[in-house]
Amino acid sequence: MKSTLVLSDVHLGEGHGRDAGCALARLLTEHTHKDLIFAGDTFDLTLGPKTESTGETLCRILAHHEPVRAALRAHLGRGNRVTVLPGNHDAALKQEETAGELLKSLEPPRDEALSVRDWFTNFGPAHIQHGHLYDADNAFAHPLAPFRIGAEPLGTALMRDFVGPSGALSFAHAHETSPVRGLVRAFREFGPRAPQIILLYFRVALALCLRAARKDELHADEQEGERALKELARKTGLPEEQLRALAELRESPTHLSAKETWHRLYLDQVSAGALFTFAATQALSNPGLSLPPALVATGLFIKRKLEPIDYHERMNEAARQAAHKIRELLGAELVVFGHTHSAHEEPGYVNLGSFGVARRARPYLVLREDGHHELRRFEAT
Template sequence: MTQACLILSDTHLSREHGRATSSALASLLDRHRDAELILAGDIFDLSLDAPRVPASDSLAQVFAAHHPLRAALTRHLRRGGRVTFVPGNHDAALTNPAAVDALRVCLEAPDDRQLSVSPWFLRRGGVHVEHGHLYDPDNAPNHPLGGHDPRTEPLGTALMRQFVAPNDALVFAHAHETTPVNGLSTAFRLWGARAPWVIARYFATTFRLCAAAGRGARAFEAERRRGEAELAAHAAATGLSVETITRLIAAAPKPTHQGLGDTFFRLYFDRIFAAASTATGLGMLSAAGLGLGRSLLLPGSGALLAAIGAAYLAYDVSTHKSRYSNLVVPRLGEAAKIVRDVTDASLVVFGHTHVEVSEPGYVNLGSFGFARSDRPYLALDLGQAPRLLRAG
């Protein structure tokens, strides 16, 4: 490492959101003129825009809405400073060449040495920096070097783009622990009489995503092949061997969106169908009680459907009310250990979880945009131990 670095992540800037965050980042950068700024993913909420909107247009609009930050970044580059982006799941489109060109135009970058985008991860000495979404199955790409395509996005990002943003449902952003009951109650509290319409749109979106998971194998494989073709270049850029990088890829979990069954269960469709079975069975029993069905099959079938559905729900909810609550934080902690072992890194730095962690060999940056108190960032100063600091 040849110069000091500031590392932060998860500002989640968009046209409508994050002005206080971008102002805080601009002030921080102006106070550290000689440091390289490393932005470790989810700096921009590009996943709020429709798939047809080019990432270059989205970036131009975000910078127009956050002029103080744009000005501070431009000043930093004019002074000879460096700014490096490491894309996350919400700004994965930064890996596209058109998006990189848009960044350079917006920030008047003189060359790609001062302003660069490092796909997947970068290394500064023994420090390994990446966003961390590769180790979260709901937000993992098909291949960390395969580029970005809205048609093959991870499940979490696709839900953001196709349901959360179009329905102004940002309360569900980053809410991976939401269960069907919690989701329904939140929908009726927020939208009242409009809730059934929003819920119907949610189901239309999730059925579409399940269908895509079931038939997307060819597209997923094409993305993996593109990623494999970039291994040598990424190895050269990071100083690691192709073999080492291949071992990291092998250690990553299978993305949820690649499997129909995984997607079905992750979206709690099993509980939804069990609830529907219970309701249908009770309806059949009620109809039989009112004399609307003469066949003996009606009450018998109704009782069976209701019993199966209710039993499944009771068992599943009692075993794990929220199947996915509090899983991401330990998953990234385990991934950090693997990265250290495989790459001999002295420190692994992730973001993504919005939960700060600081322990020997591993720092999670939390979120500069959604911090509960002052905004966290990591300072790497020459000759000093890494420090997790806070900006007001």
């Protein structure tokens, strides 16, 4: 078992990620004889246009990042193995066509040197997966559900339907904003385009709420995932009951609930604000008749405004709890996630943060042959 590099959330895209790509290429020249594991969100496939396949999007991204492609080809040519895990942004790698484009582009000397896993991989006593399954906004209906545009988690669908078409990349991780702050920020950043972008957001948000109400269509993915789980157990020899228990540790996906989707997209705040404005206007013209609804609307509005928004804190804690449950379930000594973009290390758990989002000290993990590990930072020059 060779020493292995593990990194996550490189986020290579057609118009972004150049610095991260160059840093990755340099990292591989410093570790010429180590295997490599990408722990998800290597490619921002969710920003590709709907008019093209995800395989075509991947080809354009790799063409844009030629230093990365050349470095990976060279790394494979030195006899190293490269394993790619899907994240929420590149879940399309689970499609045979998209994985095939990656294989064709990187030209490994033998097919088995480059592998794309559907869910997780193990390195000795270490268990590695992306970690998005423990974030309700980015959890799929099932870890092995087939990738299908139109059935993606809420966060991924917003990237494809709103962030990509609008070019509002600055809102990609604005998880803890509010309607008022979001409106102000939109006008400040986009000026005359702001009304168009705001309209697109509400159109997409309402469409996602309607999608969440069609439960039969979305729950079909859960059934497909269950069938795939049985096939994975047969291929790997892992106990089916253990895999099912691992799958059940995921968070309940937001996109399977119309109520949670409405809440998460701030439509309850917008509705309460609109009701407050309407009731207050009516109260001014007819105080005796409209005071009770105005008070109710005011109460709802204030309640929602005072509720704390702690998305990152909840996501990080959910990942920590899931990691410790996985250790108990699988008997793993170490669980490795990415996804949160917050590098973290504690006994039995490492979160890789984001190699792509970090500006200078880019985190990565070295799993050594002796079973020890070390979370390091690659200092960009």
